[in-house]
Structure formats: C-alpha cells, structure tokens
Amino acid sequence: MNRRLLVYRAIILFAFAILSLQLWRLQIVKGEKYRIMADQNRFRLVSIDAPRGVIYDRRGEMLARNIPRFNVAVIPAYLPKEEEEEAAVLSRLSELLGIPVSSVTASTFGFPPRPGIKEMIEEARNSSPYRAVTIKKDVDRETAFIIEEEHLGLPGVLVEIEPIREYPTGELTSHIIGYVGHIPPELVEEYAEKGYDPAFDKVGLMGVEMTFDEELRGKKGLKCIEVDAAGREIRTIGSPKPPEPGYSLILTIDIRLQRFMEEALRRGMEAAGSQSGVAIAMDPMTGEILGMVSLPSYDNNLFARGISADEYRILESNPWRPLMNHAISGQYPPGSAFKIIPAAAILEEGVVIPRTTVNCKGTLFLPNKYFPDKPELAQPFYCWIHKYGTGHGPTNIIAGIAQSCDIYFYQVSGGFEDFEGLGLEGLTKYARLFGLGERTGIELPGEGERPGLVPSEEWKRKNYGESWSTGDTYNVAIGQGFILVTPLQLLNATAAVANGGTLYRPKIVHRVISSSGEVIKHFEPEVIRKIPVSEENLKVVKDGMEAACIWGTAKMAYLEDVTVAAKTGSAEFPGPRDEKGNLPSHAWITAFSPVDEPEIALVVFVYGGKSGSKTAAPIAAEILRYYFDFIAD
Secondary structure, three states: HHHHHHHHHHHHHHHHHHHHHHHHHHHHHHHHHHHHHHHHEEEEEEEEEEOOOOOOOOOOOEEEEEEEEEEEOOHHOOOOHHHHHHHHHHHHHHHHOOOOOHHHHHHOOOOOOOOOHHHHHHHHHOOOOOOOEEEEEEEOOHHHEEEEOHHHOOOOOEEEEEEEOOOOOOOHHHHOOOOOOEEEEHHHHHHHHOOOOOOOEEEEEOOHHOOHEEEEEEEEOEEEEEOOOOOEEEEEEEEOOOEEEOOOOEEOOOHHHHHHHHHHHHHHHHHOOOOOOOEEEEEOOEEEHHHHEEEEOOOOOOHHOOOHHHHHHHHHOOOOOOOOOOOOOOEOOHHHHHHHHHHHHHOOOOOOOOOOOOEEEEEEEEEEOOOOOOOHOOEEEEHHHHHHOOOOEEEHHHHHHHOOOOOHHHHHHHOOOOOOOOOHHHHHHHHOOOOOOOOOOOOOOOOOOOOOOOOOOOHHHHOOOOOHHHHHHHHOOOOOOOOOOOHHHHHHHHHHHHHEEEEEEEOOOOEEEEOOOOOOEEOOOOOOEEEEOOOOHHHHHHHHHHHHHOOOOOHHOOOOOOOEEEEHHHHHHHOOOOOOOOOOOEEEEEEEEEEOOOEEEEEEEEEEOOHHHHHHHHHHHHHHHHHHHOOOO
16 A cells, blocks of 8 residues: 555656656746747737828928828738638628628629638738738728727737828829829839838829938838737837838928919810810029919829729820829920010020011911922911901011011011021020920929920921921921920920029929928029020010010900010910811910019910910919919018
C-alpha cells in the first residue's frame, strides 16, 4: 500500500516537474519569443494618412476640404474558423450592405451580377490574410453604427473612417480645382518611384489638385495600436511618427466674381442658344486670374467619392465636352478680337501712322497674281459692313479698331496695289510676341493647355501642299483662316496691351501656406517677355479700343462711370449655313478697365454666339459692372 502511494507520489512529482520544466522553457527560455508573438497579435504598427491641404479662394473661402467617409472592410484572418459561423457573418454583412455573399448566388438573392463578398475575401486571404480588404465604400452612417453595435457577432468585420475630398463649390470651380483619385495604372511605376503606395494612395488627377499634389499631400505618419481578438482597434499606444499635414493653397480667384461670371455667361449662352462658352478675368498688372469659367462643367465631387461607370460615360459622351477646360484647351479662330495685335504691329513697324487712312468701300478686289490685268478674275474680300450695302469710307487706325473695319486690316497687313503692308512675317512675329502659338504656362493640367496655331508659309506647304497667298494673310489679319487661339492666350495678349507691353505668365495660385498659417511660398508676378512695342503705339491701340466702347462695335460694353477699352469679334467656323448663306460664327470680346489704370482684363467667348457685339459685349458689361460695384477695393 505504501509502495503504491510512493509510486503515485513519484508520478505526481514527475508530472509537476515536467510542467515546471515546460513553464520554465516557455517563460524563461522562449519567453521573449512568445512575448513578441503575442505582442505582434495584440499590437500593430499602422500607417496614418496625412490630412490633405485645404484650398481657399483669395479671400479665404474654402474650395476643397476633407470629410470623413465610412467604409466596411474585412480582415480574412479574423473571420470565424468554422465554415457555418463564417457563412453566418457573411450573410449578415450581405444583408446590411446589399452585396451578394457570392457572385455565383447573386441572381438567387436578386442582386445584380457583381463580385460577391466571398470572392473579395478569398482573393485577399490567399495574398495578405491580415490586411483589411474593403468590401464597400461610402456606407451610410446608420449602417456603420449597426455594424459597430453588432461587432461581437461580426468578428473580422471593421468600420473604417476614410478622409475623402469634398468640393463645396463643385461645378463652379471644377476646372480650376480638379479632383483626387486612385493612381491610374499607366502611372503606377512613376508614382511608386516617388514613394506613393499605388494600392492605397490617392493623388491629384486634374487642376491644381494635380499640379500641387506634392505640396497638398503631406507626409504619412505611424501609430502603434492595440487590437482585440477580432482585429478591431482598442486603443492607440503611441505615435512614433506623427503625420505631417499637407500645405494649403490660397488661389488668386475671387469666388464671388467667379460665381457671377458663371451666371452672366450662362444667361448670355441661353439667349444665344449656345451650349459652350468661356469667361476669364485677370489682373493685367500681375497676371493673376480673378475668375475662370468654362461651360459646360462637371461636378468634381463625383470623382472624389468614386464615379460610377455610367456617370463617367454620360460625361465622356457629351459632345460639348464638360470634362475639358475650354479656357485653356479650346482652340478657336479669334475673329476681329485679334486685330489689336496687327494694330500694334503696323504702328511699331512704321507701316502706318495714326492719321494714315484706307478707303473702305465695303469690298476689296484682290487682283489674281497670275492674271493681274483681268479684273474679272480678281478675288473679292468683304468688310462685315458690306452686307448693309456700304463701307466705312476713309478709315484710320482708331476708326479701324473701333469699327472693326476688315478692309483697313486687309490692306495694312497684307498690302494692296502699291501699298506693301506689314506682310505675313511681321504679322506672325508680333502674334508670337503677344503669346499666341505657345502655351501660357498657367498651373493647370488636365487634357493640357493647348498652344493654338500661328500659321506660316512652311506650315501651309506641309499641311496642305499649297503655297501661301496674299488672301491667306488677309484672313489671318482679321483673325480668320488658319489662326487659332485659346481664350486665355487672347486675354493675356489683351492684358499686355493694357499694362504697357508686359506679357505675364498667368497664375492661379497666390501662395502656399502651412497648417499653422505660415507662408511657405509666395508666387510673385512672372514676366514672360517685354513686348517690343512702344507705350506711345500701345496708347493708340488703347484709344481705338476705348472708342469701340463709345461709338464702335463694343458699345454694349460701355459703362458710364468707368472707362472701358474693348475689341469684339465674330469668328466664322465650318458648319451649316443659315438661310442667308452665312457660316456660323463664335462671339468674342476682349476688354480691360479702367483704361488709364487697368484693374481687370476680361475675355468672353460664346461658341456659335453669332455676334461679339450683341452676344459677348453685354456679358462683359455685366461682369465689369459687378466687379467695380462689389469686388474692386
């Protein structure tokens, strides 16, 4: 009996010895290893996105900000191990989110065919089981709260709060602000080299969001968190590397002026039956853009929250191209608004003096260069006034600009009979000096700022296989034929006339500031070139433009209490002719005010608006009136 008791005691002691040895091995020998493993399960070092910088207008009104969005994600490794329990979790998740458990059973539950929750989880489980896979984005607050309340019965299911971009002014500023989104596949490598995470990071894809993406994005941080058995965050242990918020942007635009410009342009377009138009306002003394409107527009909030294929298809298929910023990407014939450039050129080159006159009879017959003695072969060139059965009569440069006399600019630019004229070389030289035929360099991407077109003899030979003619020079002189400009280029050229000959690079960002308000970078006016035209000669051009508002073609842009200088244009373009056989035409006006000390330069373009005088000029008058009543200091 005692022997059996001794054996029993020995067995117990041996068992306790084994247990003690195992405890010693686990806690002492391998304690550090298992402690690390436990901590790895309990603690995580996670990346913290840096708040993206905010965008303001010049007065501090917010144009882009960050707001929270609820996303539902699943960590595959924390789902129940039993198939039945996992199926119950996925079934409840399907019920809450309106997503099928499996794409195979989608039609059974009445869901449209799309990847099911199970397929999304399996893909992640095979690659990164401990990495959260997003099941649905932008979940409403009520659903997010329900999932949080039921978290004990939904192991592995997380509600994540993601900051997304919101644009309070939407369509009004979308072409300026742009939007953020996931990195396009074709740019993944490029962004990866810059330190971006292609799988998760969002970047600016249009507008200043794209141009200043590096300044706006900030620097990511790290934090150590403790999680429960279901993988949910319990608390933050510490932040070894706090995130650095992105810098904010102060733009040059005034949102009050921007809003009124959009309203005035839309009213003018509706009256003219037009579907597209542009209005841009600039400070001619600095190149700062005060307002830039391109219609039709789009809501950039669609892209910020994740645009659907159907929504994108509607925008992309719109023939009036709302995604395109027509202010910098639209290339159009400028019509008579272009005449301010040959006017400056002929004065500077001494082709005419202010009192030189040309007799406008309404029609000019250009002799055939091969048969100059056969008047029946002469090519007629018309002044716009000929349709009224008359001409402008003796016309000098002031009257030529004010009344937009085509005959005057035909002869002084291309020559006639014994009068040599400026010639194509001089005409294109000054067009380029005033910034046409090249990008202005404004800080806006998108489809890209277009250079326009200043044609040459070589260009015509290469593209048409024909030699240049005097008639081609005539057409360019009045802003027709092959020449193309963007509205911003024409505005910039006008600003150079207004300020005495300085061509500035247009700018849309005034300064970059830190989250504390410290100025990181201030953008000073940047001169592209000083145009070699004397102030005396530019003064003559200004006088002609001011006369246009008083007694010429721009009378509808006249303001009683503020001097205005303007040049209208009606530019024909290919299209169906009207009942009188006339081609459709765009409506233009370019202007600045006050004449002697200009504060604002303006361009208005209405696609197919017919008349610069009747369509574009009233819009410009409205905008200028609003500026001096409510914006000007």
